[in-house]
Amino acid sequence: MNSQSFQCDSLEQTQRLGRRLGKAVQPGTVISLVGNLGAGKTQLTTAIATGLGINPDEVSSPTFMLIQEYQGRLPLYHFDTYRLKDIHEFEDLGVDEYFFGDGVCLVEWGDRFQKLFPEDLLRIEIQILGETQRQFEMTANGPLSEQLIAVLSD
Numbered sequence: 001m002n003s004q005s006f007q008c009d010s011l012e013q014t015q016r017l018g019r020r021l022g023k024a025v026q027p028g029t030v031i032s033l034v035g036n037l038g039a040g041k042t043q044l045t046t047a048i049a050t051g052l053g054i055n056p057d058e059v060s061s062p063t064f065m066l067i068q069e070y071q072g073r074l075p076l077y078h079f080d081t082y083r084l085k086d087i088h089e090f091e092d093l094g095v096d097e098y099f100f101g102d103g104v105c106l107v108e109w110g111d112r113f114q115k116l117f118p119e120d121l122l123r124i125e126i127q128i129l130g131e132t133q134r135q136f137e138m139t140a141n142g143p144l145s146e147q148l149i150a151v152l153s154d
């Protein structure tokens, strides 16, 4: 296991961090995003999508879908699980096919579903430090996720 914190003092810095992450992700990358409402989970997701070559306007459009799929350098599956009642509802979405497939998965509010994630998971916990300051605490647990932290730390 490998951990690293990144502090962003502005939305622009968060966008830069996310774009770098989006350029580095590999087939099979699964990222769990943890943090309160307004922490920046969706902002980071949009930036990761941008790094993957996806039009950010597509990602920020409002929707009530549980899974959104975008095509960039790799397919990106964005799960916003806020409205899900329990782990069974999440499982019923067929998450295994996504998690163990060749795309990139981003799960907002991922902590409730720990059991279903692959072992090699990049967990990103976002702390709100101030109006425009955020801390991103990343934990990796396998080669794919550890490589991402290594790229970002460079």
Ligand SMILES: Nc1ncnc2c1ncn2[C@@H]1O[C@H](COP(=O)(O)OP(=O)(O)O)[C@@H](O)[C@H]1O
Pocket: 008, 009, 010, 011, 012, 014, 035, 036, 037, 038, 039, 040, 041, 042, 043, 044, 108, 131, 132, 133, 134
């Ligand atoms: N450094 C920052 N990183 C991310 N978001 C920031 C930052 N500073 C301010 N914000 C604001 O915080 C809010 C984050 O919203 P959002 O990404 O939708 O949160 P979540 O998906 O975690 O509920 C946005 O309004 C964004 O403009």
Ligand SMILES: [Mg+2]
Pocket: 041, 042, 080, 108
């Ligand atoms: Mg959100």
